[in-house]
Amino acid sequence: MTAARFLLALGLAAAAQAAEPPPAACAVRGTGDLGIAVERARGSLQWLDTTRKISLGRVEGLGDLSHASAVFSRDARYAYVFGRDGGLTKVDLLCGRVARRIIQSGNSIGGAISQDGRYIAAANYTPGGVKIFDAETLDLVADLPTGSKVIGLEDVPGNRFAFSLWDKGEIWLADLSEDPRQPKITKYTGIGTQPYDALISPDGRWYVAGLYGENGIAVLDLWHPEAGVRRALPDYGRGEEKLPVYKMPHLETWAMVGGLAFIPGVGRHEVVIVDTATWTLAGVIPVAGQPVFVMAQPDGRRLWVNFAFPHYDTVQVVDVPSRKIVQTLKPGKAVLHMEFTPRGEAVWLSVRDGNRLEVYDTASFGKLAELPAEAPSGIFFTARAHRYGL
Amino acid sequence: MTAARFLLALGLAAAAQAAEPPPAACAVRGTGDLGIAVERARGSLQWLDTTRKISLGRVEGLGDLSHASAVFSRDARYAYVFGRDGGLTKVDLLCGRVARRIIQSGNSIGGAISQDGRYIAAANYTPGGVKIFDAETLDLVADLPTGSKVIGLEDVPGNRFAFSLWDKGEIWLADLSEDPRQPKITKYTGIGTQPYDALISPDGRWYVAGLYGENGIAVLDLWHPEAGVRRALPDYGRGEEKLPVYKMPHLETWAMVGGLAFIPGVGRHEVVIVDTATWTLAGVIPVAGQPVFVMAQPDGRRLWVNFAFPHYDTVQVVDVPSRKIVQTLKPGKAVLHMEFTPRGEAVWLSVRDGNRLEVYDTASFGKLAELPAEAPSGIFFTARAHRYGL
Numbered sequence: 072m073t074a075a076r077f078l079l080a081l082g083l084a085a086a087a088q089a090a091e092p093p094p095a096a097c098a099v100r101g102t103g104d105l106g107i108a109v110e111r112a113r114g115s116l117q118w119l120d121t122t123r124k125i126s127l128g129r130v131e132g133l134g135d136l137s138h139a140s141a142v143f144s145r146d147a148r149y150a151y152v153f154g155r156d157g158g159l160t161k162v163d164l165l166c167g168r169v170a171r172r173i174i175q176s177g178n179s180i181g182g183a184i185s186q187d188g189r190y191i192a193a194a195n196y197t198p199g200g201v202k203i204f205d206a207e208t209l210d211l212v213a214d215l216p217t218g219s220k221v222i223g224l225e226d227v228p229g230n231r232f233a234f235s236l237w238d239k240g241e242i243w244l245a246d247l248s249e250d251p252r253q254p255k256i257t258k259y260t261g262i263g264t265q266p267y268d269a270l271i272s273p274d275g276r277w278y279v280a281g282l283y284g285e286n287g288i289a290v291l292d293l294w295h296p297e298a299g300v301r302r303a304l305p306d307y308g309r310g311e312e313k314l315p316v317y318k319m320p321h322l323e324t325w326a327m328v329g330g331l332a333f334i335p336g337v338g339r340h341e342v343v344i345v346d347t348a349t350w351t352l353a354g355v356i357p358v359a360g361q362p363v364f365v366m367a368q369p370d371g372r373r374l375w376v377n378f379a380f381p382h383y384d385t386v387q388v389v390d391v392p393s394r395k396i397v398q399t400l401k402p403g404k405a406v407l408h409m410e411f412t413p414r415g416e417a418v419w420l421s422v423r424d425g426n427r428l429e430v431y432d433t434a435s436f437g438k439l440a441e442l443p444a445e446a447p448s449g450i451f452f453t454a455r456a457h458r459y460g461l
Numbered sequence: 462m463t464a465a466r467f468l469l470a471l472g473l474a475a476a477a478q479a480a481e482p483p484p485a486a487c488a489v490r491g492t493g494d495l496g497i498a499v500e501r502a503r504g505s506l507q508w509l510d511t512t513r514k515i516s517l518g519r520v521e522g523l524g525d526l527s528h529a530s531a532v533f534s535r536d537a538r539y540a541y542v543f544g545r546d547g548g549l550t551k552v553d554l555l556c557g558r559v560a561r562r563i564i565q566s567g568n569s570i571g572g573a574i575s576q577d578g579r580y581i582a583a584a585n586y587t588p589g590g591v592k593i594f595d596a597e598t599l600d601l602v603a604d605l606p607t608g609s610k611v612i613g614l615e616d617v618p619g620n621r622f623a624f625s626l627w628d629k630g631e632i633w634l635a636d637l638s639e640d641p642r643q644p645k646i647t648k649y650t651g652i653g654t655q656p657y658d659a660l661i662s663p664d665g666r667w668y669v670a671g672l673y674g675e676n677g678i679a680v681l682d683l684w685h686p687e688a689g690v691r692r693a694l695p696d697y698g699r700g701e702e703k704l705p706v707y708k709m710p711h712l713e714t715w716a717m718v719g720g721l722a723f724i725p726g727v728g729r730h731e732v733v734i735v736d737t738a739t740w741t742l743a744g745v746i747p748v749a750g751q752p753v754f755v756m757a758q759p760d761g762r763r764l765w766v767n768f769a770f771p772h773y774d775t776v777q778v779v780d781v782p783s784r785k786i787v788q789t790l791k792p793g794k795a796v797l798h799m800e801f802t803p804r805g806e807a808v809w810l811s812v813r814d815g816n817r818l819e820v821y822d823t824a825s826f827g828k829l830a831e832l833p834a835e836a837p838s839g840i841f842f843t844a845r846a847h848r849y850g851l
Contacts, residue, residue, distance in 0.1 A: 099555055102491040103537025103846050104578075122535055122578065145512055145803070147493025147537065165489055187806045188494075188512065228760040228805060229824050248824060274719075275760040294762060294782055329664075330720050370618040370665040370849070372684060392684055413535070413847030415618060416577045434619055434638060456493050457803030457844040459760070 097166035102147040105164045106410070106452035108421060108428055109152075110445040111136040116152070117428070117444050118167050121412050121419070121452060124430050124440040128167045134158040134174075140181045140449060143456035144206060145188030150451065151206070153182045159193055161209060164453070171209045175202050183226040183460075190251055192232045194224035201234060203251065212251050217243070223269025223280055223322070225460045227293055233278045235266035235289075242266070242280060242291055242300055259300045262289040270322040271460035272332075277347065281322050281337075282308060290350050303350035308337050317361055317379035323460070326367035326374050328391055333374055335362035342376060342389065356394050359385050364408070368433055369415035373397070377406045377420075386420065388436070398436050402429050407447070413454035421447035487556035492537040495554045496800070496842035498811060498818055499542075500835040501526040506542070507818070507834050508557050511802050511809070511842060514820050514830040518557045524548040524564075530571045530839060533846035534596060535578030540841065541596070543572045549583055551599060554843070561599045565592050573616040573850075580641055582622045584614035591624060593641065602641050607633070613659025613670055613712070615850045617683055623668045625656035625679075632656070632670060632681055632690055649690045652679040660712040661850035662722075667737065671712050671727075672698060680740050693740035698727050707751055707769035713850070716757035716764050718781055723764055725752035732766060732779065746784050749775050754798070758823055759805035763787070767796045767810075776810065778826070788826050792819050797837070803844035811837035 105127075106119040116130045133139075135156035142151050149170060150162045157176035160169055177197035184191055190212060191204045199220050203213040219238035227233050230248040235241070242262050245254040264284025271278050271293075278291040286308035291300045309316055320335030327333075331353060332345040342365050344354040360382025366375050374389040383405050388398040405423035412418070417439060420429045423446050430440040455461035496509040497520075506520045523529075525546035532541050539560060540552045547566035550559055567587035574581055580602060581594045589610050593603040609628035617623050620638040625631070632652050635644040654674025661668050661683075668681040676698030681690045699706055710725030717723075721743060722735040732755050734744040750772025756765050764779040773795050778788040795813035802808070807829060810819045813836050820830040845851035 097489045099487045099489055101534065101536030101538025101555070102493055103533075103843065104535050143493075144491065145494050146491030148491025165491070186804045188804075226804075228758075228762065230806065276762070368618075372618065372666070414576045414578075414616075414849060416620065453493065454844075454847040457847060459804060 097163075100165070102164060102453055103413075104453075105147070106419075106450065107141060107150050107152075107162070107164070108419075108444055108447045108451075109136050109139050109141075109449040111139065111448045112446045115445070116150075116162060117442070117447070118162075118164060119419075119428075119442075119450075119452075121417070124417075124442075126442050126444070130162055130167055130169060132169055133160045133162075133172070136448070138180070138448075141451040142182065142184040142191070142461070143451070143453050144184070145456055147453040147456045149206075150453075151182070151184065151191050153179045153193055155179065157195065157197070159191065159204065159209060173204075173209050175204070175211075176200075180220075180222055181224060183224050183232055184456075185232070185247060186226055186228055186230045186459075188456075190230075190247055192224055192226075192234075192245075194221040194234055196220045199238075201232070201245065203232075203245075203247070203254070213247075213254055215245060215254065215256070222267060225269060225271040225278060227271060227278070228275040228459065233269070233271065233291070233293075235262070235269050235280045237265055237267065240264055240266065240284075242269075242278065242289065244296065257296065259291065262300045263287060263302060267319055268322040270325050272327050272347070273459060275459040279322065279325075281319075283319065286310065288350075301350075304343075304345065304352060306352070307334075307343065310338065317381075318363055320361070320363050320365075320379075326365050326371075328367050328371035333365050333367070333389075333391075335365050335376075337361075342374065344394075354394070356389055356396075358387050358389070358396065359399065366409055366411070367391075368418075369411055369413065373433070375409050375418060377409060383407075400431070400436065403427075408449045410450035410452055413452065419450050421450055423447060487553070490555070492554060492843055493803075494843075495537070496809075496840065497531060497540050497542075497552070497554070498809075498834055498837045498841075499526050499529050499531075499839040501529065501838045502836045505835070506540075506552060507832070507837070508552075508554060509809075509818075509832075509840075509842075511807070514807075514832075516832050516834070520552055520557055520559060522559055523550045523552075523562070526838070528570070528838075531841040532572060532574040532581070532851070533841070533843050534574070535846055537843040537846045540843075541572070541574065541581050543569045543583055545569065547585065547587070549581065549594065549599060563594075563599050565594070565601075566590075570610075570612055571614055573614050573622055574846075575616055575622070575637060576618055576620045576849075578846075580620075580637060582614055582616075582624075582635075584611040584624055586610045589628075591622070591635065593622075593635075593637070593644070603637075603644055605635060605644065605646070612657060615659060615661040615668060617661060617668070618665040618849065623659070623661065623681070623683075625652070625659050625670045627655055627657065630654055630656065630674075632659075632668065632679065634686065647686065649681065652690045653677060653692060657709055658712040660715050662717050662737070663849060665849040669712065669715075671709075673709065676700065678740075691740075694733075694735065694742060696742070697724075697733065700728065707771075708753055710751070710753050710755075710769075716755050716761075718757050718761035723755050723757070723779075723781075725755050725766075727751075732764065734784075744784070746779055746786075748777050748779070748786065749789065756799055756801070757781070758808075759801055759803065763823070765799050765808060767799060773797075790821070790826065793817075798839045800840035800842055803842065809840050811840055813837060
């Protein structure tokens with residue numbers, strides 16, 4: 072078919088489908104205001120425009136997306152989605168389609184993209200270990216067996232990845248800067264029992280793992296890796312009495328504002344304040360339920376908190392300087408995730424049982440938009456391409 | 462997108478994918494890794510790809526670009542360039558051409574884009590005042606006469622702009638959140654003599670103006686605007702003896718790392734360390750000349766410093782924890798600007814008299830690329846779209 076006839080055919084198709092672009096069309100547009108929302112049950116994504124606050128369509132065929140997460144290419148065009156079925160799917164946000172998809176393991180828990188954007192690392196449960204792929208082709212670059220489930224895989228400045236071994240209680244650093252096919256591995260052993268999630272601070276300095284098997288957290292100062300991993304917050308965790316914990320809180324988005332970290336209390340109805348200069352407790356803020364995510368607005372002025380069952384219909388907003396709750400929202404059952412626009416004028420929420428996304432003005436708390444979505448969970452915007460640990 | 466525009470976009474996309482795009486073609490590509498370098502004498506831009514470390518071409522016809530600066534649309538497709546001749550030019554980075562251009566005043570010193578991306582504000586010398594434009598059309602939205610030259614115009618969370626009045630010694634806040642055609646103005650008077658530049662901290666909390674007419678700085682805590690502007694650092698400035706100052710240092714990119722600000726000493730061969738909890742002096746770091754820009758890598762681990770004449774061929778790198786100089790580079794005469802890639806694996810330098818851009822690996826200090834450019838000055842990458850004050 073000639074280019075002209077091809078375009079004509081496409082044009083007819085476009086006319087027939089009115090406003091919805093056909094799946095094979097690719098747009099000339101900026102990618103800084105795009106995003107995705109995971110539709111976990113359906114194995115699909117909603118493909119989002121955060122300027123117009125609309126969905127650009129649906130991308131299907133991503134497999135099992137329960138607990139799925141995503142990272143973005145450095146040009147902000149592609150999302151890399153890590154699925155629970157071990158699938159790694161590269162989604163083209165300009166064309167609204169799957170660009171590549173591989174099954175890279177039996178069961179994956181998440182991943183990261185290297186500082187230079189050239190490598191994707193996936194953390195695996197089954198059979199464990201970390202695999203590193205070329206971001207362009209998804210070809211395997213390195214396979215790092217660990218003999219353990221891997222959790223809390225994060226990108227670290229210096230083209231490194233940090234991750235934790237659930238079964239062994241270790242933190243590893245893999246340095247790709249010299250030879251990505253044979254990363255240099257540094258191992259920290261005895262960091263605590265059953266690390267279950269980890270984060271890297273927004274400045275890329277602190278790698279922190281939460282512990283499931285005991286109280287406390289493990290802290291690695293990447294400015295001083297030679298000092299090793301230390302334990303902190305000895306009372307933080309499930310407690311001696313093993314409080315009923317409805318959902319272990321996520322660490323990935325602990326809020327860090329001006330030398331303080333605001334973190335979910337485990338099994339407690341409180342946000343815990345930690346001084347990151349000393350990694351000691353600095354206070355608590357009582358909230359409506361067991362927090363799952365404690366997220367700071369990009370300006371650090373307010374925290375947005377969602378909760379585990381049975382308070383999972385609620386979102387509370389905390390004013391940082393006064394530490395007071397300034398707003399309680401009830402978007403609906405199962406608010407699973409929150410994502411701020413890059414400069415924080417709006418926040419998007421996924422309301423799973425309401426089958427919708429909601430968009431709120433962060434200043435007025437007014438609802439700006441509602442979008443239908445099928446049992447949505449994670450929401451991820453392309454500006455994450457330019458941040459550590461996101 | 463209408464069907465016609467959609468088809469046009471597709472046609473251009475097909476052309477772009479055929480081979481090297483002709484200058485008028487528009488590419489289907491992500492925009493997260495694009496940028497510009499100003500060629501001031503020629504009135505043009507180099508249009509940059511930071512992944513491949515190449516120039517995508519030159520955009521001409523931007524008028525007088527001496528001391529030009531730029532901000533980016535929230536979709537990271539367009540650069541808005543503020544020229545010294547009062548020109549405001551919207552450049553399309555997918556098509557490599559001027560999308561719109563207006564002469565909005567006699568003489569402009571810079572500008573900002575609102576938090577929601579809908580408004581562009583320009584700060585003017587002649588006849589003074591601030592003009593606010595629609596980011597899409599560049600139509601005038603509001604005209605704010607000030608009776609003074611305006612400097613240090615910055616975007617502030619809450620869809621506000623902050624700016625300073627050179628002739629009056631005032632700081633104004635313009636709030637666009639209710640009615641952008643009639644912004645609510647808050648004025649702070651008596652903030653000091655001749656504010657000559659200002660910054661907003663990366664978290665959007667602190668608005669700080671440097672003073673030319675006296676020593677000290679003016680600090681506004683935007684978390685507590687009712688507390689007013691206070692004066693700080695009484696010994697900071699040109700001094701009683703009026704040291705010879707070869708170039709007043711820029712404030713816009715003062716480095717802020719973990720509760721400290723690292724700022725250029727005025728007329729002195731030192732970087733000044735300020736505790737931002739109290740805005741008091743916390744130390745100095747001796748360096749090779751009078752600093753112009755003191756910039757922190759995105760991870761905050763190192764500072765990169767360039768200098769005024771006669772040390773303008775030098776760049777020094779300071780390790781933040783030890784406060785020691787770890788590298789001295791001599792890229793060539795007149796290193797005017799430095800820009801980090803969003804996650805900081807590389808830094809781009811403009812070497813004006815060498816007619817080139819240089820790209821360095823921030824970990825190894827190895828030179829990664831050289832690109833010809835005609836007397837380049839400012840370098841700006843699209844990830845600025847997602848930050849305050851950039």
